[in-house]
Amino acid sequence: MKDAVLKSLKQTRVVSGQALASELGISRTGVWKYVNQLRREGYRISSSPRLGYTLDSVPDSLLAAEIEENLQTRIQGRKIISCREMQSTQDHAKKLAIQGSPEGTIVVAETQSAGRGRLGRSWASPPGGLYFSLILRPGITLAGAAGIPLVAAVALARAIHRYTAVAPRLKWPNDVLIKKRKTAGILVEMSAEMDRLDWVIIGIGVNVAAASVQLPPEIRRTSTSLAIESTRTVQRTQLLGDILYELEEALDMFQTQGFEPLRKQWKEKSHTLGKHVTVVGSRQSIEGKAVDIDSSGALVMECAGGIRQRVTSGDLFFKGGGHG
Numbered sequence: 584m585k586d587a588v589l590k591s592l593k594q595t596r597v598v599s600g601q602a603l604a605s606e607l608g609i610s611r612t613g614v615w616k617y618v619n620q621l622r623r624e625g626y627r628i629s630s631s632p633r634l635g636y637t638l639d640s641v642p643d644s645l646l647a648a649e650i651e652e653n654l655q656t657r658i659q660g661r662k663i664i665s666c667r668e669m670q671s672t673q674d675h676a677k678k679l680a681i682q683g684s685p686e687g688t689i690v691v692a693e694t695q696s697a698g699r700g701r702l703g704r705s706w707a708s709p710p711g712g713l714y715f716s717l718i719l720r721p722g723i724t725l726a727g728a729a730g731i732p733l734v735a736a737v738a739l740a741r742a743i744h745r746y747t748a749v750a751p752r753l754k755w756p757n758d759v760l761i762k763k764r765k766t767a768g769i770l771v772e773m774s775a776e777m778d779r780l781d782w783v784i785i786g787i788g789v790n791v792a793a794a795s796v797q798l799p800p801e802i803r804r805t806s807t808s809l810a811i812e813s814t815r816t817v818q819r820t821q822l823l824g825d826i827l828y829e830l831e832e833a834l835d836m837f838q839t840q841g842f843e844p845l846r847k848q849w850k851e852k853s854h855t856l857g858k859h860v861t862v863v864g865s866r867q868s869i870e871g872k873a874v875d876i877d878s879s880g881a882l883v884m885e886c887a888g889g890i891r892q893r894v895t896s897g898d899l900f901f902k903g904g905g906h907g
């Protein structure tokens with residue numbers, strides 16, 4: 584009922600308590616109760632005894648109703664679990680995926696107390712950022728899924744570009760950089776049975792509002808946020824809508840046309856190829872020039888003696904430090 588009150592307030596600029604009450608079949612006290620609930624969620628609603636209620640502004644909170652309004656997708660984001668605080672949206676999404684939650688479910692939180700990054704790192708998640716995990720159930724094999732992290736990176740970079748007009752660059756496999764500093768990260772986890780994928784979870788963290796001092800000291804030199812890099816004020820629900828739209832487009836393309844067109848897009852946005860890098864893996868470090876992305880998303884490196892090596896995972900460092 585609260586959502587119905589909100590919908591009416593959004594449709595009509597000013598609406599009387601009596602008109603709202605009759606439209607929704609509740610008492611005027613009921614309307615007042617829902618209006619107050621909305622005010623507590625951050626909606627600014629003024630009331631005048633003569634005219635009634637006016638919706639003055641909507642909060643930049645990741646409320647399900649606001650996210651829904653910004654969706655332009657068929658599937659992605661069509662089921663929303665939104666919380667003020669969570670340990671990790673990734674862990675919550677994983678539980679939901681195991682319980683059978685459908686493709687397109689998103690779990691989103693204002694802050695995370697135990698946000699996770701790639702390679703066992705933690706992901707700082709102060710308020711004002713965008714942290715969400717998306718459940719996918721793509722009908723592809725485990726081997727075919729290797730390109731998904733790069734596909735997600737292309738989609739995320741496209742959405743940030745569309746929304747802020749700033750064009751991010753990509754660091755292999757899936758870091759999103761603006762002016763050589765990390766702005767967003769992607770964590771892809773999956774489960775398969777007999778080589779058939781059961782679920783894939785794409786977890787995305789975007790530094791949106793953080794000022795430099797709000798970023799943890801250890802990443803301050805190498806990270807940035809949309810607030811620092813773009814002049815556009817970001818409404819996170821709109822940005823989330825754009826990210827889900829680009830993800831849906833890119834994933835559709837991946838499933839119908841394969842990795843090739845997305846590999847091309849990744850390479851166009853690359854801040855990796857042509858650079859001297861070291862990739863630190865769990866068993867060995869490889870040093871050389873990053874020369875290509877192969878048909879499965881692996882990084883191709885040219886090492887000493889001109890020997891080419893394929894690297895499928897690891898932490899990439901640019902020669903000279905920072906993000907190249």
Ligand code: BTN
Pocket residue numbers: 670671672673674695697698699700701702704706713714715716758767768769770786787788789
């Ligand atoms: C990385 O660059 O290391 C990946 C960072 C991924 C962070 C996101 S925030 C939403 C989701 N929940 C998590 O705990 N992690 C991912």
